[in-house]
Amino acid sequence: MTGPTEEALADQLFILVEGATVTAALDPGPAPAHRAREVAERLLGSLSPPSAP
Numbered sequence: 001m002t003g004p005t006e007e008a009l010a011d012q013l014f015i016l017v018e019g020a021t022v023t024a025a026l027d028p029g030p031a032p033a034h035r036a037r038e039v040a041e042r043l044l045g046s047l048s049p050p051s052a053p
Contacts, residue, residue, distance in 0.1 A: 012043055 020036035 009047055016040055
């Protein structure tokens with residue numbers, strides 16, 4: 001199974017950041033940022049390594 005394309009990953013990270021920003025406005029404190037970081041690390045870990053030429 002392969003992970004998302006780089007473009008799809010960028011879109012997912014953008015949505016994550018936007019959601020975390022809104023959540024932080026409603027729930028002050030570090031928790032939204034910590035949760036967003038955990039999800040971002042999972043998303044980045046799902047990216048397939050580039051193919052050898």
